[in-house]
Each structure stands twice: as structure tokens, then as C-alpha cells.
Amino acid sequence: MSSLQALLVSTGAVTLAEIGDKTQLLALLLAARYRRPWPIAWGILVATLVNHALSAWLGAEIARWLSPALLRWLVAGSFLAVALWTLKPDALDEDRTALPARGAFIATTVAFFLAEIGDKTQVATVLMAARYEPLWQVIAGTTLGMLIANLPVVWLGHRFADRLPLRLARTLAALAFLLLALWVAWHGVG
Incomplete structure (x- = not known):
């Protein structure tokens, strides 16, 4: 079980953090606009793999540069910040709704990659890569969570989104990141 810890923690944390996130709204927008779920699904996969691989690499590099004590408190504090950030509902920025008219796959890949830059799941990916090994499990887990x-x-559209208890989901995600912050503060990063 411990050999899959990075994969399981990364999957669970990102899955919870994504509920109600702007990328879900973006997925809904793309599904409504293009009505082609498979190219949208592949676009989400490609964009997330690239974005989270770069983020995980950055997290692993940061972990090498910092002393274990400093890294411990930076990661714990960052997880706490992500927990608080998770409580804030997301909304699509007006600028992000203007999608290129080149096709569902390209539009999804570009839009998802850009939407993830600086997003809480990208920050979480950096943090988990600084905390967990092997790196491929973090990347696979955060991508799977997305x-x-x-x-x-994408497949169930607006009907599914309307019935989702977003406040509860954000609260559970915040709790998960709070628990990660406490775990790292207590046990350290290594």
C-alpha cells in the first residue's frame, strides 16, 4: 500500500480540489460548444499531463534546493494555504471563455493548459512532487484526479453540474489539504 501512496494521495487531493473549480466550468463550456466528448477528454488528458509533469518536475527541483527543515514548513504552510484557497469558489474569467474555433481537441488542450497555470491543482502538484516519490506516481495521480x-x-453536462454539492466538495477538499499540512508539519517531508 505504501508503494502507491504518492499515486493515491495525489489522485484524491486533486479530485477533491477540482470539484467546482474553473476547469469543471471550462469542461462544461467546451462540451456545450463542441458536443464532442472524446476530443475534449483527450485534450484534457494531454493538457494535464504536460502541465502537471512540468509542475511535478519543479516541485522535485525545489525539494532538492531547500534544507529538509525549511522544505517541511514551506510544504506544510503551502498545503494550509491551498486548503484555504480551496474554500473559495472559482468562476471562469471572461477572458477564458473566448475559445479558438479550431476544433474540440486543440481548443480543449490549449484552454485547459492555460487554465491550470497558477491554479490550486497546479500548486498542489508542485507541493506533492516536493513531498512524495516516485514522481511518475504524482503526475499520474494528479492527472487521474483531473x-x-x-x-x-463533459459527458453528463449541465444536469450533473447543477446537482453537485459544490460547497460540501470544497469543504472536503480543504479538509484534505489541511490534513496534508498537519501530516507534513508533524512527520516532515522525507
């Missing part, structure tokens, strides 16, 4: 949270929105 897919678990976003693909149902």
Missing part, C-alpha cells in the same frame, strides 16, 4: 473530476462533466 480526469475523475472533469470527465463526468
Whole structure:
């Protein structure tokens, strides 16, 4: 079980953090505009893999540069900040709704990659890569979490999103990040 810890923690944390996130709204917008779920699903996968691989690499590099004590408190504090950030509902920025008219796959790939820059799940990916090894499990887990949270929105559309208890989901995600912060503060990063 401990050999899959990075994969399981990364999947669970990102799945919870994505509920109600702007990327779910983006998935809904893309599904409504293009009505082609498979190219949208592939676009989400490609964009997330690239974005989260770069983020995980950055997290691993940060972990190498910092002393274990400093890294411990930075990661714990960052998880606490992400927990608080998770409580804030997201909304699509007006600028992000103007999608290129080149096709569902390209539009999804570009839009999801850009939407993830600086997003809480990208920050969480950096943090988990600084905390967990092997790195491929963090990348696979955060990508899987994005897919678990976003693909149902693509296929089930507006009806699914209207029935989702977003406040409860954000609260559970915040609690998960708070627990991660406490775990790292108590046990350290290594």
C-alpha cells in the first residue's frame, strides 16, 4: 500500500480540489460548444499531463534546493494555504471563455493548459512532487484526479453540474489539504 501512496494521495487531493473549480466550468463550456466528448477528454488528458509533469518536475527541483527543515514548513504552510484557497469558489474569467474555433481537441488542450497555470491543482502538484516519490506516481495521480473530476462533466453536462454539492466538495477538499499540512508539519517531508 505504501508503494502507491504518492499515486493515491495525489489522485484524491486533486479530485477533491477540482470539484467546482474553473476547469469543471471550462469542461462544461467546451462540451456545450463542441458536443464532442472524446476530443475534449483527450485534450484534457494531454493538457494535464504536460502541465502537471512540468509542475511535478519543479516541485522535485525545489525539494532538492531547500534544507529538509525549511522544505517541511514551506510544504506544510503551502498545503494550509491551498486548503484555504480551496474554500473559495472559482468562476471562469471572461477572458477564458473566448475559445479558438479550431476544433474540440486543440481548443480543449490549449484552454485547459492555460487554465491550470497558477491554479490550486497546479500548486498542489508542485507541493506533492516536493513531498512524495516516485514522481511518475504524482503526475499520474494528479492527472487521474483531473480526469475523475472533469470527465463526468463533459459527458453528463449541465444536469450533473447543477446537482453537485459544490460547497460540501470544497469543504472536503480543504479538509484534505489541511490534513496534508498537519501530516507534513508533524512527520516532515522525507
